[in-house]
Amino acid sequence: xxxxxxxxxxxxxxxxxxxxxxxxxxxxxxxxxxxxxxxxxxxxxxxxxxxxxxxxxxxxxxxxxxxxxxxxxxxxxxxxxxxxxxxxxxxxxxxxxxxxxxxxxxxxxxxxxxxxxxxxxxxxxxxxxxxxxxxxxxxxxxxxxxxxxxxxxxxxxxxxxxxxxxxxxxxxxxxxxxxxxxxxxxxxxxxxxxxxxxxxxxxxxxxxxxxxxxxxxxxxxxxxxxxxxxxxxxxxxxxxxxxxxxxxxxxxxxxxxxxxxxxxxxxxxxxxxxxxxxxxxxxxxxxxxxxxxxxxxxxxxxxxxxxxxxxxxxxxxxxxxxxxxxxxxxxxxxxxxxxxxxxxxxxxxxxxxxxxxxxxxxxxxxxxxxxxxxxxxxxxxxxxxxxxxxxxxxxxxxxxxxxxxxxxxxxxxxxxxxxxxxxxxx
Amino acid sequence: xxxxxxxxxxxxxxxxxxxxxxxxxxxxxxxxxxxxxxxxxxxxxxxxxxxxxxxxxxxxxxxxxxxxxxxxxxxxxxxxxxxxxxxxxxxxxxxxxxxxxxxxxxxxxxxxxxxxxxxxxxxxxxxxxxxxxxxxxxxxxxxxxxxxxxxxxxxxxxxxxxxxxxxxxxxxxxxxxxxxxxxxxxxxxxxxxxxxxxxxxxxxxxxxxxxxxxxxxxxxxxxxxxxxxxxxxxxxxxxxxxxxxxxxxxxxxxxxxxxxxxxxxxxxxxxxxxxxxxxxxxxxxxxxxxxxxxxxxxxxxxxxxxxxxxxxxxxxxxxxxxxxxxxxxxxxxxxxxxxxxxxxxxxxxxxxxxxxxxxxxxxxxxxxxxxxxxxxxxxxxxxxxxxxxxxxxxxxxxxxxxxxxxxxxxxxxxxxxxxxxxxxxx
Numbered sequence: 001x002x003x004x005x006x007x008x009x010x011x012x013x014x015x016x017x018x019x020x021x022x023x024x025x026x027x028x029x030x031x032x033x034x035x036x037x038x039x040x041x042x043x044x045x046x047x048x049x050x051x052x053x054x055x056x057x058x059x060x061x062x063x064x065x066x067x068x069x070x071x072x073x074x075x076x077x078x079x080x081x082x083x084x085x086x087x088x089x090x091x092x093x094x095x096x097x098x099x100x101x102x103x104x105x106x107x108x109x110x111x112x113x114x115x116x117x118x119x120x121x122x123x124x125x126x127x128x129x130x131x132x133x134x135x136x137x138x139x140x141x142x143x144x145x146x147x148x149x150x151x152x153x154x155x156x157x158x159x160x161x162x163x164x165x166x167x168x169x170x171x172x173x174x175x176x177x178x179x180x181x182x183x184x185x186x187x188x189x190x191x192x193x194x195x196x197x198x199x200x201x202x203x204x205x206x207x208x209x210x211x212x213x214x215x216x217x218x219x220x221x222x223x224x225x226x227x228x229x230x231x232x233x234x235x236x237x238x239x240x241x242x243x244x245x246x247x248x249x250x251x252x253x254x255x256x257x258x259x260x261x262x263x264x265x266x267x268x269x270x271x272x273x274x275x276x277x278x279x280x281x282x283x284x285x286x287x288x289x290x291x292x293x294x295x296x297x298x299x300x301x302x303x304x305x306x307x308x309x310x311x312x313x314x315x316x317x318x319x320x321x322x323x324x325x326x327x328x329x330x331x332x333x334x335x336x337x338x339x340x341x342x343x344x345x346x347x348x349x350x351x352x353x354x355x356x357x358x359x360x361x362x363x364x365x366x367x368x369x370x371x372x373x374x375x376x377x378x379x380x381x382x383x384x385x386x387x388x389x390x391x392x393x394x395x396x397x398x399x400x401x402x403x404x405x406x407x408x409x410x411x412x413x414x415x416x417x418x419x420x421x422x423x424x425x426x
Numbered sequence: 427x428x429x430x431x432x433x434x435x436x437x438x439x440x441x442x443x444x445x446x447x448x449x450x451x452x453x454x455x456x457x458x459x460x461x462x463x464x465x466x467x468x469x470x471x472x473x474x475x476x477x478x479x480x481x482x483x484x485x486x487x488x489x490x491x492x493x494x495x496x497x498x499x500x501x502x503x504x505x506x507x508x509x510x511x512x513x514x515x516x517x518x519x520x521x522x523x524x525x526x527x528x529x530x531x532x533x534x535x536x537x538x539x540x541x542x543x544x545x546x547x548x549x550x551x552x553x554x555x556x557x558x559x560x561x562x563x564x565x566x567x568x569x570x571x572x573x574x575x576x577x578x579x580x581x582x583x584x585x586x587x588x589x590x591x592x593x594x595x596x597x598x599x600x601x602x603x604x605x606x607x608x609x610x611x612x613x614x615x616x617x618x619x620x621x622x623x624x625x626x627x628x629x630x631x632x633x634x635x636x637x638x639x640x641x642x643x644x645x646x647x648x649x650x651x652x653x654x655x656x657x658x659x660x661x662x663x664x665x666x667x668x669x670x671x672x673x674x675x676x677x678x679x680x681x682x683x684x685x686x687x688x689x690x691x692x693x694x695x696x697x698x699x700x701x702x703x704x705x706x707x708x709x710x711x712x713x714x715x716x717x718x719x720x721x722x723x724x725x726x727x728x729x730x731x732x733x734x735x736x737x738x739x740x741x742x743x744x745x746x747x748x749x750x751x752x753x754x755x756x757x758x759x760x761x762x763x764x765x766x767x768x769x770x771x772x773x774x775x776x777x778x779x780x781x782x783x784x785x786x787x788x789x790x791x792x793x794x795x796x797x798x799x800x801x802x803x804x805x806x807x808x809x810x811x812x813x814x815x816x817x818x819x820x821x822x823x824x825x826x827x828x829x830x831x832x833x834x835x836x837x838x839x840x841x842x843x844x845x846x847x848x849x850x851x852x
């Protein structure tokens with residue numbers, strides 16, 4: 001008998017009606033002859049409400065107690081979901097992470113899954129029940145309650161699907177899939193029918209909020225057939241799968257805008273070995289993630305200029321670290337631009353197509369948008385732009401790669417396939 | 427080192443300020459050199475809000491899932507309390523029933539404690555921490571989450587105090603102790619400084635909502651020194667202790683009005699063996715608690731009239747049971763008066779004083795209040811009255827027993843001590 005894991009996020013559970021709607025999906029899958037495991041998040045914005053409660057009591061809550069507090073949100077959801085399914089005449093049982101045996105390490109608020117026991121879930125499924133699991137939470141080996149970070153219910157679902165050998169993991173969202181760009185910013189953005197794990201991972205990493213990166217990583221690791229679908233209406237979503245001819249056919253599958261960045265620049269840094277290493281070691285100590293590092297020689301020919309992007313919320317801490325080092329090492333200055341966005345073009349087909357960067361730069365140039373920095377990886381090209389230019393840059397690049405055009409998308413002008421006769425130069 | 431268990435109810439935790447106030451109490455006890463265990467309820471009316479959520483999803487929620495839902499309320503409280511104590515610079519740790527090892531039977535929504543493990547609490551106390559325990563909840567032997575009924579956090583506190591051999595269990599309330607009568611109805615009601623377990627148990631049973639009856643029963647069983655205190659202001663509360671000369675000195679310690687009753691009467695019942703047993707067996711099957719049963723011969727001399735009081739919420743179900751039996755057995759009729767209150771006078775001293783009933787009936791007669799029924803036990807006399815007469819009856823009886831008078835209360839006129847020379851007839 002096939003097994004499906006279905007995950008519903010907080011906005012898909014915000015009201016009793018929405019809970020019943022999700023319950024009906026699960027029941028339908030059950031009636032189609034599947035074993036069904038549901039993973040649910042906390043209702044609506046209840047996690048934020050719990051965080052507000054905590055901050056009303058304590059400015060810097062101990063992480064263990066924060067986990068104790070926040071896990072109640074998912075516990076409420078599993079109980080209500082079980083009630084909804086039972087009230088529709090089907091058997092259901094809710095399970096906390098502790099009851100199920102989802103064991104994490106002990107890193108409160110950012111725990112990682114270590115193992116998942118099948119025993120309890122299998123027993124309940126064998127009795128014909130729909131099993132409802134609390135997302136986001138775990139317990140460590142000592143029975144302490146942990147959480148795995150915001151959005152980690154996706155990870156719970158995919159990891160469960162992997163552990164249970166599920167045929168499919170369906171993640172229900174307010175949107176009906178992954179789009180070529182954020183439809184709120186790009187009106188002609190289109191749903192992507194099939195996307196590879198690698199491309200999805202890079203899109204999530206670049207700022208597409210559809211799925212939690214760790215969930216995608218788990219899906220890739222355990223080869224879970226993952227589908228992002230709409231909780232509101234019927235119809236297909238986006239299948240996220242191993243790389244196929246289809247997913248690799250296009251050089252660029254999507255463009256992503258990340259708007260919460262700052263750009264730091266260290267000016268006039270003595271060009272001595274170890275200085276750069278010292279800067280980034282100290283930033284890493286403060287848990288500051290650094291991206292897009294560019295180093296160039298200054299006009300004086302003796303010193304260098306080091307630029308890097310960071311999350312805007314880390315700007316203050318970064319400035320502090322850099323200022324302290326500046327005073328010790330005698331650089332010319334520390335600059336910080338807190339109005340920076342990053343636009344990324346992503347596609348596994350990029351590996352086999354030349355000219356992708358050219359199309360992107362050309363689109364930005366035609367739109368008269370200054371590029372503040374560039375970074376590339378095997379399947380991603382990113383440009384830093386001024387925040388105000390972001391949405392316009394996104395639309396320009398989206399159009400340049402032909403992502404808004406209907407039908408099977410064709411490689412666009414200026415991009416050369418590096419592979420076989422199926423992809424001809426246009 | 428002495429150990430104190432302190433229990434705070436929902437209204438004492440309704441806001442961050444109140445949580446901090448409770449935290450300061452616990453910290454003060456800690457600084458006085460005690461080991462401190464806190465037991466907390468769900469904040470404010472959050473249990474009612476959770477029940478409302480459940481009823482929005484399902485008209486008759488499965489009890490297991492109701493327990494899964496409701497226990498989140500206390501889990502929120504323990505986390506916030508730990509945060510409040512830590513933010514004041516003291517170490518604290520919150521524990522769910524499962525983490526602590528408070529094991530109940532499997533009767534969801536009305537579970538009973540089977541055993542409490544000391545191990546985890548002792549370990550945390552040994553490290554100098556204030557331990558915060560979720561009231562109301564337990565886990566059964568299979569790890570299923572249970573609850574013990576509304577108000578059962580008192581029971582958690584007293585049972586923990588017993589299991590840990592605590593020197594004292596302090597229960598903090600919105601009132602500063604147990605009163606001779608409800609001060610909202612009787613303006614000259616006075617706080618009772620010391621009360622025996624037995625009297626407190628009868629007062630709770632008669633409708634005084636201060637403490638959960640099972641908590642008092644546990645206190646008596648494990649000989650826990652129990653104090654009801656105010657969470658709002660300093661000063662003594664009511665000590666609840668084994669019977670002493672002080673607690674037995676007065677015939678009546680308090681009067682209690684219960685206003686949610688109905689009086690059922692079965693008229694013209696054939697006086698055959700087994701008929702009465704059949705009525706009450708069927709009521710018990712429906713979990714209907716019956717009180718104050720009076721049976722008398724009808725005017726015809728051949729049939730009997732059976733009256734009994736029940737909770738008003740059970741009136742409909744009781745009428746159904748009785749009507750069905752009436753049709754089978756051919757009684758004359760089933761009557762139901764849904765506007766009945768019960769006034770009870772309670773005191774362990776009643777055992778050794780005569781004339782108590784006389785004083786009570788006399789007070790009611792002087793106030794021209796009809797008595798609809800009477801029941802007595804060793805330390806309680808109760809009269810059923812019309813609901814509209816309740817508060818006036820309460821004030822009259824309270825005054826007749828001299829309970830509103832200042833200073834050490836003296837046995838009142840008309841009551842005779844049956845013991846030694848210390849108590850002389852007045």
